[in-house]
Amino acid sequence: MARPLKKGLEYFPLDVRIFRDDKIRDLSYLAGPLGELIYIKILTLVYENGYYIETTIEKLSKILHREIGPQWTKLERISESIHACLEAGLFDKTLAVQGVITSISVQKQYLLSTLRRKDIDITKYWLLEPSLSERPADGSLSISKDSVNVAETIVNVDNNPINVNISTQSKSKSKKDKKINIDKRAFGEPKLHFITQALIKNKYIDEHHLSIGKFNILAQDLVDTYGFDMVLSVTDYIIKVSKRSHIKIDDPYDYFKASAERNIRALELRNEGGGFDIRKELEKLSKTMGIED
Numbered sequence: 001m002a003r004p005l006k007k008g009l010e011y012f013p014l015d016v017r018i019f020r021d022d023k024i025r026d027l028s029y030l031a032g033p034l035g036e037l038i039y040i041k042i043l044t045l046v047y048e049n050g051y052y053i054e055t056t057i058e059k060l061s062k063i064l065h066r067e068i069g070p071q072w073t074k075l076e077r078i079s080e081s082i083h084a085c086l087e088a089g090l091f092d093k094t095l096a097v098q099g100v101i102t103s104i105s106v107q108k109q110y111l112l113s114t115l116r117r118k119d120i121d122i123t124k125y126w127l128l129e130p131s132l133s134e135r136p137a138d139g140s141l142s143i144s145k146d147s148v149n150v151a152e153t154i155v156n157v158d159n160n161p162i163n164v165n166i167s168t169q170s171k172s173k174s175k176k177d178k179k180i181n182i183d184k185r186a187f188g189e190p191k192l193h194f195i196t197q198a199l200i201k202n203k204y205i206d207e208h209h210l211s212i213g214k215f216n217i218l219a220q221d222l223v224d225t226y227g228f229d230m231v232l233s234v235t236d237y238i239i240k241v242s243k244r245s246h247i248k249i250d251d252p253y254d255y256f257k258a259s260a261e262r263n264i265r266a267l268e269l270r271n272e273g274g275g276f277d278i279r280k281e282l283e284k285l286s287k288t289m290g291i292e293d
Contacts, residue, residue, distance in 0.1 A: 007050040007121070009113050012043065023088045029191040030084035034073060038064060038081040039090055042101060051110035052095075052102035052125050057082050060101065080194070080228035087194055092127060100125050194228075195219035195235055202239045204252065211253040218257055226264050234263050 018024055027035045041064055046053050061079040068078070086093045091103045104127045114120050192200070193216045200207045205215065222231045238259045242249060249255045
């Protein structure tokens with residue numbers, strides 16, 4: 001009897017510079033140290049299975065919540081951290097909505113880690129271009145220079161034949177180039193909270209609005225106090241209401257702050273015994289206030 005095809009990995013490499021990667025920094029800004037832990041834990045689950053896992057965000061949140069322990073964090077914080085991973089681009093958002101957790105970076109590393117295996121099955125949920133997925137007869141694998149990135153491939157320099165010695169030209173950046181990069185970090189655009197990004201994407205505010213920093217702080221305060229799901233639902237509600245023709249908004253920040261706090265308080269009063277549907281209660285509030293769609 002033929003031996004069953006081995007899918008998962010026994011271990012995977014972790015680059016020492018991972019916490020200096022832009023995507024990880026975005027994740028840290030959105031979800032803090034918990035987000036970093038969640039990302040690493042998801043990687044272990046994915047690589048144990050191969051290069052993807054089939055699960056919903058809700059189920060994954062519960063799995064991780066049990067692993068970490070309810071005494072250390074709330075389930076909704078786990079869910080928020082997973083969403084932050086998606087927002088930071090660490091996992092493919094389109095597939096995640098469909099119940100599949102994977103990414104281009106995960107798949108690149110999977111290929112690198114399975115170079116010595118004769119056969120691997122990469123037929124499902126594959127994101128890499130064919131040119132990056134070929135496995136020549138000599139066992140080598142062609143990975144473009146752009147793919148060798150800290151958070152995107154996390155290459156193990158001791159266990160694969162890829163030449164990780166970057167060319168002298170790319171290593172020896174001029175002092176001027178380095179100074180430009182430092183200036184960009186110091187004076188660049190601020191990192192955006194998930195709620196702030198939602199407001200921008202739905203055209204409630206412009207990405208260059210001068211109150212972006214205030215929105216970030218407010219969003220985090222609201223999430224810390226009332227929970228991610230509550231704040232996200234109320235934000236969605238406020239965005240929809242703000243688009244109605246008779247609504248006049250002089251100051252987007254003041255309007256959002258007042259509306260969020262007012263609607264959350266109203267929802268808390270309706271909750272009383274607990275176990276209620278946030279969106280249905282918001283619809284009821286709309287009818288009460290005479291602002292139905």
